[in-house]
Amino acid sequence: MPGSRTLTVLTVSVIVAAGFTGTALATPPGIPSESTARSELAALTVKADGSLDGYSRDKFPHWIDQGNSCNTREVVLKRDGTNVTTGSDCYPTSGSWYSPYDGATWTAPSDVDIDHVVPLADAWRTGAASWTQAQRQAYANDLADPQLIAVTDNVNQAKGDASPDEWKPSLTSYWCTYAEMWIAVKSRWNLTVNSAEKSTLTDMLGHC
Template sequence: MPTTRTVRNSLTVLAGVALLGSITVGVADATPPGIPSAETAKSQLAGLTVKPDGSQTGYSRDKFPHWIDQGNSCNTREMVLKRDGTNVQVGSDCYPTSGKWTSPYDGATWSSPSDVDIDHVVPLADAWRTGASSWTQEQRQAYANDLSDPQLIAVTDNVNQEKGDKSPDQWKPPSTGYWCTYAKMWVTVKYKFKLTVNSAEKSALTDMLGRC
């Protein structure tokens, strides 16, 4: 029997057949840099400080200036769209005029960049609660625009909105086959930026890395 799942506005996709416009189902294309091996991620997870999340007080996305200029008329969002897409063509302003983006979170493929969000794998609000509230504005800007680590990835917009600022104990990608990779990305970002994890988060990450 073919498997089914719901993609965007409760559309049901059967056996990889698209039912609306540019939506298709396929192999994930988006691959941020710096994804560690499972063994490295497990070691990094063991090295993270475990403590309850801090307060959300004072948080604002404005304190994490993002989509900054990256040169050649491109901002951070446009750089990730070019990196994570297939056959991406851009105009003089660096905004994509064509291309396809496959979201590894749910396996859906989109041909309009407006259907794609650039997700902060470890959300800005989560970072604030787990250490970034004490950073300088410059440090938070560097975090929000990090193109060197697996912190930014092109994904289906409404799936990203469902994620919000939830940690892996509260939200996981709909595609269970991506849980290992997602956990590896989450852990290495927290490890690099010296962010903390709470006990439920660590337990969820341990389970997810166990799928690798």
């Protein structure tokens, strides 16, 4: 259940923040293989999305303190960037970020957003509306699963809260990985998928 993940996720988050090195990880953690993703997709509950009634981003507190003067956004910027250096406040002072959604590379952190792979609003519609605030906070700051990734800011904004049947990365070469990440997050947080979403994810796995 999502509640059982809260302590684990936050503990892993602190470990990641404390373990910064000069080597950037190429991808978020926990991306499953194609075969595992197909199995996880088959096991997801298929149902129509729920309502957005009552939704607010404030109900998913994010970019929380992760220790070492770092918040969640700064942890991901460090993890996903190349040759990233930071000031005493953990904010990057130099580095570069490759956005796998569109293939762009940026050298200013202000040009980079941290995308929730499965958006907060989508999570609300597919199960998170019934979670506690603590569970939603853990989800919004999940560093243990492939839920957070540094990408071009306007690409993230164009995605909004869309599911894969409504929006995909412009680089078709990333569709497989994107589908694997999306499925993993839905599986690990017990979220549902609608029929169009499941069909699209199946098609995207065909690019693996």
